Every structure is written in C-alpha cells, then in structure tokens.
Amino acid sequence: MEASLLTGYKYIQNEVKAFLGSFGFKSYKTFILYRTTDNDLLQFLSFQKGASSLSNQMTINIVQKGLFAPGCSFDTLQPGNRIGQFAKTEKDKWWYCDDANKVQEGVAEIKYILYNSVLPFFEFSKESHNISELVTADKYAFIWYIPSTFVDKGYFFLKAGLYKEAIQWWENHQPSKVPKFKTIKNLISQEQYSEVNKILEENIRMARARLEI
DSSP: OBOOHHHHHHHHHHHHHHHHHTTTOEEETTTEEEEEOTTSEEEEEEEEEOOGGGTTEEEEEEEEEETTSTTOOSSSOOSEEEHHHHTTSOSOOOEESSBHHHHHHHHHHHHHHIIIIIHHHHHHHTSGGGHHHHHHOGGGGGGGOSGGGHHHHHHHHHHTTOHHHHHHHHHTSOGGGSTTHHHHHHHHHTTOHHHHHHHHHHHHHHHHHHHTO
C-alpha cells in the first residue's frame, strides 16, 4: 500500500508530537517540538525531509541548547546530533514516508529510540548536577562534534560552576568569537562569580523574550 510523501511525513510528525506531548514538548512552527527545563535548557527535535537519493525519507535532529548561552535559537542544530547517534546505531538513520507499512514501522522505531535513548538523555541533562558530566564525559562528546559549538560548551561550563575551566576551554579555541569573553575572564580572575551568573541570567531573559517561550 502506497502513501504520498507528504501524507507519510505529516503522519510521522503527528505521531511523534502526540507521543512527546506527555513529556512536556510543544510545537514551534511546523517542524520543531521543544521544551525548556528548570535548569534553563532548550531541548528540541527538528524534523528533516530527505533530498536527492533520500527524497522519500525523513530523519530527526536532536538538539540541546542553553538559554544562558548568547544567541540561543532554533535556527542551528547544535549542540546535538542526528537521532541515530543517540540510538548508538549509525550516524544517520532515516525512515520512509512513501509506503504505509514502512511508515508504521518507522513510527514504532522512532518512539522506541525516543523513549529508550533520547528522553533519558534529556532527563539526565535537566538535572543541574549533571551539567559538568555533560561537558566533560567522552560519552557525550558526540553532541559537541561541530567545532562551532565551542562557544556554547564554554557557557555550559559556566552554568556548571566550572568558571576557570570555561576560560581555559575558550582560550584553547577562539576567544575572540566568544561574546563578553574579556568581561567574563576579568570577573572570574577576581572571583566575582555572582556577576558572571548575572550575565547568564540576562542571556536567559533575552532568549525567552526573543523566542517567546
């Protein structure tokens, strides 16, 4: 039995949306499901249609950003990775949208991966005492694999209270690309950590206002 690409794609989206609704996820535009956490993380899924040889398939990007990092938005998909990485199976995992039977199989497999791999990761991350492990443990390195995430990762260090580690991390990369780097470095050198936290709190306020979340 055949299903149109658009019908299959929307069906998968709707099934995932209904499934994740009970875990606090909401829609943002037509292709994103998101939630925020008490420790100021923005966790979201972005549905992606395939192109060229994958034009009859779709996949899901899993993203986790800090509202406390400058420029937090839905526009980029890092820190994060494709859903296949969270399932520990393969880098890219795609599902067919043009065959009704395969669509049903795809929905079942997506829900399984979300429940057993993605949601446990999100739940782990929303506990503030786990943030330090999130940025230092090798098993989570795959969410930071894009070089440009070094800015975000430094802000995660700050959120974890690893202030000196944040400065060292940025200095090992490109501190000139880090917003307020000199200010933050100066505050940390003077051990004015509460002032650093105020910068994070302002970033959070601005992100929530800008994204309307």
